[in-house]
Amino acid sequence: MPPEQLARLRPRASQPVVLLDPPDPAALIAALATRLAGARRPRRLILIHRDPRAPTLSTLAAASPLRVETLDLATTxxxxxxxxxxxxxxxxxxxxxxxxxxxxxxxxxxxxxxxxxxxxxxxxxxxxxxxxxxxxxxxxxxxxxxxxxxxxxxxxxxxxxxxxxxxxxxxxxxxxxxxxxxxxxxxxxxxxxxxxxxxxxxxxxxxxxxxxxxxxxxxxxxxxxxxxxxxxxxCTPETLFAGRADQLARTIHEHYRDSVAAQGRDPDGEPGGQPWARLAESFRGANRHQADHMLAKLAVVDCRAVPEERVAGFAFTAAEIERLARIEHRRWAADRRLDGWTHAPVRDNARKHHPQLVDYDALSEPMKDLDRFAVRGVPTLLARAGLGIQRLLIVALIEPASSETPPPPRRLVSDALGRLHARYPDRALVLATGLGSPLTRALAAQAIEHPATGLWLLHQRSLSAQLADCTDPATRTTLLDLVARAERRLPLGAGGLAGWIAKRAEIAWHPTPPETGARPLKRLWLAPGGRRLVWDFEY
Structure with missing residues (x-):
């Protein structure tokens, strides 16, 4: 924006103004505050800065209608x-x-x-x-x-x-x-x-x-x-105006404020308990780091965050809590170390010394309980953000012996998916496949039309080699569309597919009747003639 336009800038109450690295932001804000004096409704100004250090801005009067936010472009x-x-x-x-x-x-x-x-x-x-x-x-x-x-x-x-x-x-x-x-x-x-x-x-x-x-x-x-x-x-509208990127971080912070109040203390009286709008950037960052790691924790225990209405209730097992508590301590320690903290027997905030910067096994039980408490609180925090947790149900799509094997009729696929979702209403269905044949590509494409079904791509060889096998543009486009929608792209290497399926899949979907004793033991397949699916477990 040219300087002459900045000089005339007057944000409207209904239209936030976003500026990328404006010259002399402190002078701009002072001029805007003067220009907006007496306005009844708040006006929002978002300053995006390329420099990792936020610009130094003077504090506005509490009565000022101007609300200034800064956003680090690289970190965002x-x-x-x-x-x-x-x-x-x-x-x-x-x-x-x-x-x-x-x-x-x-x-x-x-x-x-x-x-x-x-x-x-x-x-x-x-x-x-x-x-x-x-x-x-x-x-x-x-x-x-x-x-x-x-x-x-x-x-x-x-x-x-x-x-x-x-x-x-x-x-x-x-x-x-x-x-x-x-x-x-x-x-x-x-x-x-x-x-x-x-x-x-x-x-x-x-x-x-x-x-x-x-x-x-x-x-x-x-x-x-x-x-x-x-x-x-x-820098999308959802991030800039709706604050979607910080939704979970804000939820975590509000939960902390509620916890402080429940202990009889006033959260407004603590630096880390201020309302989000007045919260120091260092505390906002800590909430963001905790929020950003939520999905990593869920991935470790084969879970997924889903809309809350799909979930009746969820709790981690004792073994999962202990496993995730170890990971949570490592995450917290990394956050502290990157901020310059080091280990010392006595905590000293001025010198950034902390006695808990040790391995999880060296912590006292009360300190371990803090990490366990953080893990137990994950379902509650996600619920406050409108999300629930489901455990994954991994269904492996087995490749046919011949690439000429046709896919089953769409009605049979729809019926099978409907039965799986009905049989496991508290699980998140994931199809795992190498997409190596027209049959598995057709099954995967139809399955992920259902919003509650995910796709994992199992790589036995490079994707460029698979694309080279696509002899026509339509087949190539179908494969690329599926790759783009895959939630995971797992490297298994030559010969690793059978072992992965035996270890990780709960159900195997075979193109033809499987051998007796093949793992996993829950299986379904297309009957000879292609008119019905056979299940060897109670669905």
């Missing part, structure tokens, strides 16, 4: 990106696979993305692996240590050049981020080939930029590379 973008592509997108954390984040480039918002990953990638005892690809690996390592204090206590760091990334198959890359917009296409093409050779995997490759990317067609998509823009994809 990082939260939005990992909400859309979580680190467990490309690994089965409930089965013991571990996340591996690969980052190419150091332009904005690379620093914020790394910090968000370090805050959120807590799924078990093993640390997140981070691989930085840079022409100067030593400089990349130094940059990481300078921007992420104590980051190597949270994650295992590896640095290499883009030409020789030193990838291996023991911990496949689960998500790759490219923060080098001018060379994103070249990086993505090279990474697709390197990942396919190293581990046969096809993780999502997210090309990140500040400005919007040019629009493209699905038919031109390679199945892996996807664009993400801080401005177009993170």
């Amino acid at each position: 973008g990082a939260r939005a990106l990992f909400a859309r592509w979580p680190l467990h997108l490309g690994c089965d954390v409930a089965a013991g696979q571990h996340p591996h984040l690969l980052l190419v480039g150091r332009t904005t918002p690379a620093e914020a993305l790394l910090r968000q990953a370090l805050l959120g990638a807590h799924y078990g005892e093993r640390r997140l692996r981070i691989t930085l690809l840079d022409p100067d690996p030593a400089a990349a390592a130094a940059w990481f240590r300078a921007t992420q204090p104590q980051g190597e206590t949270i994650a295992e760091l590896r640095c290499a050049t883009p030409e020789a990334p030193a990838l291996d198959a023991d911990t496949p890359v689960s998500l790759a981020l490219i923060c080098d917009p001018s060379r994103a296409a070249a990086h993505a093409a090279r990474l697709r080939q390197q990942l396919a050779v190293a581990s046969g995997t096809s993780p999502a490759l997210i090309a990140v930029a500040t400005a919007p990317w040019p629009a493209g067609a699905r038919a031109d998509w390679d199945g892996q590379t996807q664009p993400f823009s801080l401005i177009a994809d993170a």
Whole structure:
């Protein structure tokens, strides 16, 4: 906005004003406050800043109608990106696979993305692996240590050049981020080939930029590379005006205020108990970090957040509470360490010393109970946000022996899905498949028309190899549509599919009668003649 327009700016009560890095924001706010003096209805001004440090603004008079909010573009973008592509997108954390984040480039918002990953990638005892690809690996390592204090206590760091990334198959890359917009296409093409050779995997490759990317067609998509823009994809009306990104964080904070009041204390009298509108950014950040990790916790125990009306009630088991309490302590410790805190026998807020920055096993039982209490409260917090929890029901779609095997009639598929949803009303149905045949692609496409059915893609080979097998554009487009809608993309490697299904699936959907004793023991299949489905368990 030109300076002369800023000089005449007068926000309306019904239309919030959003400005990206305006010159001299303090002077602008002072002028607006004077211009709006006497207005009866509040006026909202949102200042988006590229610099990680929020601009220094003077405090407005309590009676001023002007309401000023600041938004860190990089941090908001990082939260939005990992909400859309979580680190467990490309690994089965409930089965013991571990996340591996690969980052190419150091332009904005690379620093914020790394910090968000370090805050959120807590799924078990093993640390997140981070691989930085840079022409100067030593400089990349130094940059990481300078921007992420104590980051190597949270994650295992590896640095290499883009030409020789030193990838291996023991911990496949689960998500790759490219923060080098001018060379994103070249990086993505090279990474697709390197990942396919190293581990046969096809993780999502997210090309990140500040400005919007040019629009493209699905038919031109390679199945892996996807664009993400801080401005177009993170600064949406839902985020800016409705506060959707902070809905759960606000719920967590209101729950805390209620807890303080229930103890006979006034939350308004505590720095961390102020209403959200007056809450310091450091406390807002802590609530956001806790909210952002909710879905990671659910993934660890094969659960999913769903609309509350689908759920009658939910409680974690004792074993799940203990497992998640360990993870919650690691998450809390990472939050503290990234803020500069270190361990000391006596707490000292001024020096950022904390006695609880130790392993979970070294905590006293009362301290462990704090983490257990936080885990037990997850269903309540989600319920206050209009969400419930369901355990997953994993149904494996078994590939036919012949690619010529036709899919069953749509009416039989609809009937089977209806029976599964009716038999397991408290479970979230997930179809797990490699999408390697017309039959499994047709079944998956019809199944996910139901809003309560999810899709997991099981990779035995690279996606580029699967796309190469698509002999016509319609088949390719169908496969790409299904890949885009998959909630998880799990690398299994050659020969790993049968073992994964036997261990993880509760029901197997076979194209033909299965062998006796094949696992899982709950099975259904198409009877000879193709006119009915056979179930060998009570549905």
